Amino acid sequence: xxxxxxxxxxxxxxxxxxxxxxxxxxxxxxxxxxxxxxxxxxxxxxxxxxxxxxxxxxxxxxxxxxxxxxxxxxxxxxxxxxxxxxxxxxxxxxxxxxxxxxxxxxxxxxxxxxxxxxxxxxxxxxxxxxxxxxxxxxxxxxxxxxxxxxxxxxxxxxxxxxxxxxxxxxxxxxxxxxxxxxxxxxxxxxxxxxxxxxxxxxxxxxxxxxxxxxxxxxxxxxxxxxxxxxxxxxxxxxxxxxxxxxxxxxxxxxxxxxxxxxxxxxxxxxxxxxxxxxxxxxxxxxxxxxxxxxxxxxxxxxxxxxxxxxxxxxxxxxxxxxxxxxxxxxxxxxxxxxxxxxxxxxxxxxxxx
Numbered sequence: 595x596x597x598x599x600x601x602x603x604x605x606x607x608x609x610x611x612x613x614x615x616x617x618x619x620x621x622x623x624x625x626x627x628x629x630x631x632x633x634x635x636x637x638x639x640x641x642x643x644x645x646x647x648x649x650x651x652x653x654x655x656x657x658x659x660x661x662x663x664x665x666x667x668x669x670x671x672x673x674x675x676x677x678x679x680x681x682x683x684x685x686x687x688x689x690x691x692x693x694x695x696x697x698x699x700x701x702x703x704x705x706x707x708x709x710x711x712x713x714x715x716x717x718x719x720x721x722x723x724x725x726x727x728x729x730x731x732x733x734x735x736x737x738x739x740x741x742x743x744x745x746x747x748x749x750x751x752x753x754x755x756x757x758x759x760x761x762x763x764x765x766x767x768x769x770x771x772x773x774x775x776x777x778x779x780x781x782x783x784x785x786x787x788x789x790x791x792x793x794x795x796x797x798x799x800x801x802x803x804x805x806x807x808x809x810x811x812x813x814x815x816x817x818x819x820x821x822x823x824x825x826x827x828x829x830x831x832x833x834x835x836x837x838x839x840x841x842x843x844x845x846x847x848x849x850x851x852x853x854x855x856x857x858x859x860x861x862x863x864x865x866x867x868x869x870x871x872x873x874x875x876x877x878x879x880x881x882x883x884x885x886x887x888x889x890x891x892x893x894x895x896x897x898x899x900x901x902x903x904x905x906x907x908x909x910x911x912x913x914x915x916x917x918x919x920x921x922x923x924x925x926x927x928x929x930x931x932x933x934x935x936x937x938x939x940x941x942x943x944x945x946x947x
Contacts, residue, residue: 625670626847629653640846643667643715644723649842657832657841658700665723665833668843673710673825674850676818684789685818686851691830692782692801692844695739695775699750700839701832702739702775705785707817708732708827721745721760723833731758731820735785735796737768739776740835751775753796755813757820766796766811773798780844792816801844 630636631652642648642655646666649656657666676685693703704722708714709731717723721742724732734756741750745760751769754762768775775781780801787794794817795809828848832841 624847624849628845630655639671641669641671641714643669644717653844655843657703657830657843658834658839660838660840662834662836662838663719665717665719665831666841667714667723667829667831668846669714669827669829670848673827675823675825676821686789687787687849688851689785689828689846689848690782691846692780693737693830694778694780694842694844695737696778696838696840697776698834698837698839699740700776700834700837700841702839703737703830703832703841703843705735705783706732706829706831707734708829709821710825710827712827714827714829717833719833721833721835722831724760724831733757733817733820734760735794736760736762737775737783737798739839753798753811755794755796755811757815763815764811764813768798768810771798771806771810773800776839787817789818 625639627634627636627640629652630640630648634652644657644666645659645661645664646655646657646668647659648654655668657668658664674685674687689705691705695702701721704724706722706724712730712732721738721740722734722736724730724734734754736754736756738747738752738754739750741747742760745762747762748754748765748767749769751774752765752767754765756762773779773781782799782801782803784797784805785794786797791814793812793814796811797806798810799806830843830846834841
């Protein structure tokens with residue numbers, strides 16, 4: 595068998611290193627908890643603040659209790675970045691959680707993104723415990739069960755998207771899908787942000803039903819412009835606004851997806867997106883050059899890896915020759931040739947010679 599030279603080993607290792615470096619350059623960050631008992635080891639990733647506590651033997655987290663002015667938070671410990679680098683690395687995320695809210699007239703539940711440094715253990719009695727009077731940049735998807743004219747609430751049964759304040763930039767009436775947030779019924783919500791289309795979508799249904807095809811609420815905006823390259827914390831927050839409302843979280847999952855800046859994603863709902871957005875801006879020439887260059891580099895890497903694998907297979911199997919024991923090896927033998935004279939007797943005629 596032909597020897598596999600050290601230079602080929604080095605080439606193979608270099609190509610494999612580049613391949614795995616490309617895969618690991620944009621890692622995924624995610625968690626999923628169907629319950630919060632000790633076996634789930636949720637304390638390694640999640641933290642409780644305020645009145646939040648484990649309930650029903652770990653099957654759920656109770657954010658607000660039966661006492662008035664109760665507030666609590668469930669927070670993911672690991673900070674995330676929504677955009678970084680030059681060119682900026684782009685980030686999408688998805689979050690799913692199931693919950694129930696008792697019928698009292700409290701604030702309800704909110705999915706929140708806090709900037710690093712937000713006092714997570716401080717509550718001042720404001721809606722959802724978000725310290726809105728301090729003018730802290732907070733992104734919120736609120737599942738609101740009270741109508742507050744101060745913030746222009748639609749009604750006491752709505753979902754809203756808030757940026758920097760509790761005045762929603764977009765709102766949807768939950769009654770339109772025949773649901774009541776504070777009915778005590780178990781509900782489930784999906785929140786998806788697609789960075790390619792810069793679009794946030796919110797879905798809501800009863801627990802156990804399939805994910806709705808059409809979002810209840812959607813809004814186009816660039817989350818990375820809110821915090822630039824700052825780290826943020828994600829969580830669920832609630833307060834009962836001087837009532838006895840209980841807010842319970844049954845499960846929670848979150849997934850952060852980082853993708854190369856030259857990749858594009860299609861809108862989650864292309865028809866709705868095209869109908870409700872302005873004409874697209876023509877991309878700059880520099881952007882096109884970067885995308886083409888990125889595609890060429892990626893294609894070259896894939897081609898080099900494929901060529902290496904073919905070369906490795908050919909070297910391993912194509913040059914293989916049989917090995918025969920020495921005692922069975924054939925040696926050349928000299929042969930002598932002699933002339934032989936062949937005599938043929940003539941046939942006899944009538945028994946006579």
